[in-house]
Amino acid sequence: MGEEREVLGKIIQILKPMVPEDTEITPETDLATDLSIDSLKSMEILAQIEDTFDISIPINVLAEVRTVEDLATQIKKLI
Amino acid sequence: MNIxxxxxxxxxxxxxxxxxFGAFFQVVMDEILSSTEAVINGKKVILAGTNNYLGLSMDPECIEAACxxxxxxxxxxxxxxxxxxxxxxxxxLEEALSNFLGCSNTIVFTTGYGANLAVLSSLAGPGDIALLDADCHASIYDGxxxxxxxxxxxxxNNxxxxxxxxxxxxxxxxxILIIIEGLYSMLGDRACIREIVELKEKYGAYLLVDEAxxxxxxxENGRGLAEEAGVSDKVDFITGTFSKSLGATGGFCSSNHQQLEILRYASRPYIFTASPSPSNIASARKALEIIATRPELRTRLWQNTNALYDRLSxxxxxxxxxxxxxxxxxxTDPHEALRVWKGLLAKGVYVNMVLPPATPDGSAFLRCSMSASHTPEQVSTIGDAFEALTSE
Known part of the structure; x- marks a missing residue:
């Protein structure tokens, strides 16, 4: 549980500078509709996550990712 | 809830x-007058967005071969x-493509999309890694x-x-299969193929180049980016289409890996599709002959390209x-792109409009493509139309 929270926290830290300052990011936040993350931004975000955790994220898994929590779940599987 | x-x-x-943006999506070519002119809404226009790089879709020899x-x-x-x-x-045609590209084996497919789908869906299977440039075509992602x-x-290109x-x-x-394109269809830029070949060799990966x-x-001989960069022998697989320079419909994969032939038994999009029509095969073969024997077409294409690029710059x-x-x-504003696109059509110039999310950076493009068949006057007309519409 602690590890999951840590992953979630790091992802939120990476997302924050990519969205308007007053945007609240929770595990339930929808990456596309709530944060308007386009394909260019998403590449940048994924690259930062990969560097942070020293992993490679296959884009195949992104089809299952809608929320911040979904993303954290997939990252946890790759660590 | 329905389906x-x-x-x-x-x-x-x-x-x-x-x-x-309906005006763009509702364009119908009523009549094709030549490889660079058509009638749209009753009006004669210059075609400057058709990827008909050598103008061979209307070449008399290609048409005769198809007939x-x-x-x-x-x-x-x-x-x-x-x-x-x-x-x-x-x-x-498979033999002709192998000879033209200096490869041992070639398989032809019914479309260019089908070529990438057929090759990648069988070559890059479970357990393998496909590493692709982010700007690659949808057919590569789908395959x-x-x-x-x-x-x-x-x-x-990073x-x-x-x-x-x-x-x-x-x-x-x-x-690991690295996948790149010779020229990227959106920005029109080349892949950094020499550097990619160095990395491919360093890390023991395979390289597929889509030369569509x-x-x-x-x-020098029109074989594509790998030839231009002098790295043809380092590329494992070349895919391509007949629907651009060859002026037909179809696709291919060529390789010096003789095991490419196994795809004829392994690739479902190859097995379960009707083969390319005789007319497409014949005109593509004639077009390949023309590419090999009429280098002046490429010279004219690049003269037109440089003239329009310089003018627009x-x-x-x-x-x-x-x-x-x-x-x-x-x-940056798609509506500004639409205004200019409509203006160009009114002035008798057709170009493609590409809107987000299809564009790589969220902007909107008016994508011109040049042809060896454009006359210098047509190139000037295209430039004049852009000038009139963008300096208002």
Whole structure:
């Protein structure tokens, strides 16, 4: 549980500078509709996550990712 | 709930697009007058957005070859290559492509999209890694998805990013297939192929180059980017289409890996599709002969390309990074792109409009593509029209 929270926290830290300052990011936040993350931004975000955790994220898994929590779940599987 | 409900969001987006940009999506070519002119809405226009780089779709020799093949072998093959659909023309075109590209083996497919789908869905399977440039065509993404390989993107033409990924992924000790394009269809820029070849060699990966837009356009003999960069012998697989420089419909994969032949038994999009029609095969073969024997076409194509790129640059328009026959004019506001696109059509110039999310950076493009068949006067008319509409 602690590890999951840590992953979630790091992802939120990476997302924050990519969205308007007053945007609240929770595990339930929808990456596309709530944060308007386009394909260019998403590449940048994924690259930062990969560097942070020293992993490679296959884009195949992104089809299952809608929320911040979904993303954290997939990252946890790759660590 | 009905079966179409899942498209609700897409329907809304489509309606919005139709309302705002319908003029573009409703274009019908009423009559094709030549490879660079057509009639649209009763008006004669210059075609400057058709990827007909050498103008061969209307070449008399190609048309005659297509007509002869139709009279001799019919309008279609009515079967897949595995069954009754292998005609002598298919085999001859495969040999011609192998000879032209200096490869041992070639397989032809019914479309360019189908070529990438067929090759990648069988070549990059479960357990393999497909590492593709982010700006690769949808057919490449779809082929990799269908095959079940793990897919990773690297930032467009960013060698630092590619190497970082290769360095991480090499630990998996599995096959890595790097996939790039000779000329990228959106920005019209070349892949950094020499650097990519160096990295491919360093990390023991395979390399597939989609020369869809570069065949007939780049290289001393028109063989594409790999020839131009002098790295043909380092490329494992070349895919391409007949629907650009060759002026027909179809696709191919060529390789010096003789095991390519196994795809004829392994690739479902190859097995379960009717083979290319006799007319397409015959005109593609004639077009390949023309590419090999009429280098002056490439010279004219590049003269036209440089003339339009220079003219549009002088207007301070935001263009693609380098002059190639794909010249995107970039607009931050899609509605401004639409205004200019409509104005160009009214002035008798047709170009493609590319809207987000299809564009790599969220901007909108008016994508011009040049042809060897454009006359200097037509190139001037295109430039004049852009000038009148963008300096208002």
């Amino acid at each position: 179409f409900d899942k498209f609700d969001k897409l329907v809304q987006a489509g309606q919005k697009l139709e309302q705002e 002869q093949a139709t009279r001799q072998n019919g309008t279609g093959t009515t079967g897949s290559r595995m069954a009754n659909g292998t005609f002598s023309g298919h085999v001859q 990799c998805r269908m095959g079940g390989a793990e897919m990773f993107r690297f930032k467009h 060698m630092e990013d590619l190497e970082k990924r290769l360095s991480r992924l090499q630990k998996r000790k599995t096959n 837009h570069s065949l007939g356009v780049l290289g 002088s207007l301070k328009l935001n263009l693609g990074p380098e002059p190639t026959p794909i010249i995107p004019v970039r607009f």
